Amino acid sequence: MKHTFLGVAFAAALAVPAFAQDYTIMAPANPGGGWDGTARAMQEVMQAEGIAPSVEVINVPGAGGTVGLAQFVADSAGDPTKLIVGGYVMVGAILTNASPVTLADVTPIARLTGDTQAIVVPAASDIQTLGDLVEKLKADPGAVSWAGGSAGGTDHITVGLLAKAAGVDPTKINYVAFSGGGEAMAAILGNQVTAGVSSVGEFAEQVKAGTMRLLAVSSAERMPGIDAPTIKEAGFDVVVQNWRMIAAAPGLSDEQKAKVAADIEKLNASAGWTSMLETKGWANTYLAGAAFDTQLAADIATTETVLRDIGLVK
Amino acid sequence: MDSFSLLLQGLETALQPMILLYALVGVVLGTAVGVLPGIGPALTVALLLPVTYGLDPAGSLIMFAGIYYGGMYGGSTTSILLNTPGESASIVTAIEGNQMARQGRGGPALATAAIGSFVAGLIATLLLAFLAPQVVKLALSLGPREYFALMVLAFVTVSATFGDSTLRGLTSLFIGLALACVGIDGLTGAARLTFGVPQLMDGIETTTLAVALFAIGEALGVAAMTGPADRLHRVTGRVSMTAQDWKRSWKAWLRGTFIGFPIGSMPAGGADVASFLSYATERKLTKHPEEFGHGAIEGVAGPEAANNAAAAGTLVPLLTLGLPTTATAAIMLAGFQQFGLQPGPLLFITNAELVWGLIASLLIANVMLVVLNLPLIGLWIKLLSIPRPWLYGGILLFATLGTIGVNPSPIELGMLILFGLMGYGMRLYGYPVAPVVVGLILGPMAEQQLRRALSIAQGDWQTLVSTPVSAILLTVSVLLIVVPMVLRLMGRGKVLAAVAGDTD
Incomplete structure (x- = not known):
């Protein structure tokens, strides 16, 4: 002892x-x-x-x-x-x-x-742009499952704001909360969910390796070195910073x-x-x-x- | 061949005297905190992270590796000797291990845990080195529905930890499941059964419950015993393992390794689930079912191998994908980042040298652990010759310190005492305490995975059997329940007794 x-x-x-x-x-x-x-x-x-x-x-x-x-x-x-x-x-x-x-x-x-938030889809997904994703969301909000961190956290809020900006009822979104970044990322990489939300940094290496597609970032301006439009540029008035x-x-x-x-x-x-x-x-x-x-x-x-x-x- | 030469290169780095010293420090610290109930490897690595800023990457990585493996190993020592698991993954070790210690076979129990950990750590680290990319692909193909099926299987097999009475075991399990409901619901953010106490929002800490039920309950039980203090624990036989012990242990080590490694590499697996499944497997396969619950060496060898193999398995998603799936892995990720490394799918390519250095470090740490611990067994079991009032006084002190150290709040301490009293009560009336902790661990996992699976499938229950893996796991679970019933109905009670041991 x-x-x-x-x-x-x-x-x-x-x-x-x-x-x-x-x-x-x-x-x-x-x-x-x-x-x-x-x-x-x-x-x-x-x-x-x-x-x-x-x-x-x-x-x-x-x-x-x-x-x-x-x-x-x-x-x-x-x-x-x-x-x-x-x-x-x-x-x-x-x-x-x-x-x-x-x-x-x-x-x-x-x-x-x-941190700036990022919206991604698995590389195998047929969704190419944030517009495509929002189209699906509008057609059937429940059919688009989102992986992210804890319920009510920044990731969840980002999805809620996007739904609202796109004119979709935020109560209808199918947000699947995962504990810890690792589990949520595994669900996205394994094609278990339609899309994922987390900080740009969490996804950066996956996007670089081509296992995920980055659709949009939540900053007000485009981020240097990141090849993706802002959510605002894609036509939805959402800016989120996880400060x-x-x-x-x-x-x-x-x-x-x-x-x-x-x-x-x-x-x-x-x-x-x-x-x-x-x-x-x-x-x-x-x-x-x-x-x-x-x-x-x-x-x-x-x-x-x-x-x-x-x-x-x- | 390429990986092999890289591994040799890594070993060369890791064998420098200074690096070996770091490994030693890491292993000693890791074992020490593993022994201390409540304080886990995650907290230690976090505390030591700033210290390693000054070290070179190789030095600090090997220290992390030592702490990580040391922590997994250290938890078994107190489980076996004092019935006080330091980590949730050592809970099942306490069941058989402590019975062995009571019969004076603490030495062989510690030895089989140490050697089993070594064998498992060695094999799992090699698997990590050569199979990581393949294993991770498999692990990623599993989603919430497969995890739910795995949890169902774990629930069904967990009855092996019930002890002599199924009814009492189930009662204990349901107490655990009820406690598991406390806290914020992960999927909706709603608070359940918190009664406005903010400290309950995050639920009941597994280590607090385990330490309270096992350590405090045990100490109260010993204090309440009347008559002269008996010398139950004293070592009577030899300290080392007999030929019979070796014979019964080696298969359990291997089975534990091959259960632990894949489960550890699953993003939602974990060393605790692996140790439960290993214990259940050993109990089903043993040739000595009558010994289970009364000190069967397989029941120590298997789970200890499984939890160490799972610890190595955790590094699979971390190194290949940059996915931290446990708290310790998350902190090691922070450790990587301080050297400007970004763990991700490209880590093996962009920083091959460091990755192989880490893998080599794990091998070294593993060897160092067994070298350090085998001779220490003689010393550890002397613990038991400390007069009981002192020994249990010490246990109470360390249990309290550990809990307070992790979560400095009077409410946490209150829970520790409350659950300790509950543990004493359960002991008094012959209810097993392990299923309570098992329920607390598995309950939320099963619930969340089920709800995630249903949420993704928009409420379609068929999703649960729509993939081969989940369908097979659920079928096996059903068979495990139905077959013994059928056998019983057919009057083949003797077969049943041989298969299921004394679970009635």
Whole structure:
């Protein structure tokens, strides 16, 4: 048993810097996901660039981040050293889970990165364009099965928005939720479903290898290096970004908030962050201050409408 | 021949002294966290990921490989000795393994687990190296309806874990299925049986339930025993395996490997399902049915081989398609990305050197595990000579620490204690605890696959038997239920007893 204990103590000692924490970042998800990755990338760059002498990451997984969010609000109020990573998925999860704690209970600081959504079909499919796919959807919404991540998540919302833009009843869409990107991709590659939705990055290698056909991306402009039209260009007014953000604790003074915002701005401006984003393949979608607040409010409103349309929020 | 020379090249890289040291660190850490109930290989790799930024790709990959295989292996040690599975894939190991330990045969049980893991890891890694592209094609052709059929088969065969009474076993299974309903429904996002508690939204954590039922329940049971502490566990026989043990183990290892590898490589398979199916197979095929439930060595050898082979199988979709199908695989994917690798269908072509380096690392880690663990068996079983109050005090401490470490919330701790009391109650009244955990694992899988299949087919039930694979799996399941009934009706009870053991 001693071995066990030493082993774990060793693992913990390696992973967690000893003390003098300037920031504690909560990743409201299990290790390995996007939010955890964002938190750990911030940890590394903030320490390396000397923005904070010591940064600790803690994971509180559960229910699309709402478990972590509730704990963060309860435990961290008024503490300027506490940060939480969040994102678009959280917006949906707060609504579908009827979470008592919302993003209005924290102090959003900045949007940091974001993924664009992609709509694909298996290479063997006879569907060539987004137009073809929407034709099928209009003819019989149930006959078009969509593979994607969890119900009410960004993938589901994307399909709902597309259906709405195409004039199809969003409650009729046949969205098949898979747990984890791997299972959904396997279903698309194995020709089990009509189409699939996930981030562009998830599908990029498959598209390159010719096992999937990329029909459209959800960004406002065409993406460099990606040979596909935007959903907007294809004629449907849908723009979705699966963004990730950083927020501070509730109940901060203006000075405290400004200090955190300044540190995050320093992070964003650093060379380390730029190269980190490049390694990870994340787009820099930094947006802070009043502009972010406006965008956040707009995203929450759109999401609530589409989740009501799909029938996930009553 | 090309793959072979690439593999040799990979081995050459992996055999450098520094790389071997990384492998050792990985294997030791992996075994350690595997032993600790609640903390799995996924969490460890995630914690160690930042540390490996500074290492070269070969060094960090081999460390991951060591942790991964070590974690799969380490779970068996506590299952066998202390009836406390560290991972969900070691649950069935506890059934026979712990009975062996109680009879003083903890040494052979640990040895067959270690050697079985080694044999399975070796064969499965070689299969991964040479057959991955073919296996993955097969795995991809399976969809929700085939997975549902596989789950049905698993449910039917799982009765092997029921112990002596079918009624009690079914009761336990249904408790597990009921617990499985808790949480957000994956397909509609609706919360079920959460009573407004946010921590219940993601359902009941399998490890929490397993650790509570097995470890806490066991500790409470021991504490409640009156009279002088008995010395049930003490090692009486030899520590190493006898000729008879070898004879009974080797077929089980091979069968476990060939069950584990394909199931691990299926995107919706998993090491736990593989270990259940292997246990059921061994129980059906054994020449010693009377020993099952009372310490049959095949019941340890098969599942332990199966879960290690499944761990290697998981790497098939990861390396050939870039599909992470388990939490650990997802984190290893993140590890690849930090070296600028994009796992995908082209990985074998664009980064052949690294892929073969990883495969070579797995082989090395596998050898290192058996080298590390066989001599340690003597040390591990000394655990059992720790006075019981201390030993179970320690188990309680580690079980709690492990659970809190993964999910730091008072509600999780409350569940651990509640389920622990439930486990004690079940023990007291002779209800087996393994089927509860099995129900919690298989229930949601079966439900989601069924609903996905029906959703894709727009509610047409015929879809479930519309492919050869699903039709065959379902037919086998039906036969497994019907044939014993027919045999019984025909008055051939003796045959039945020989086939089914003592399941009534």
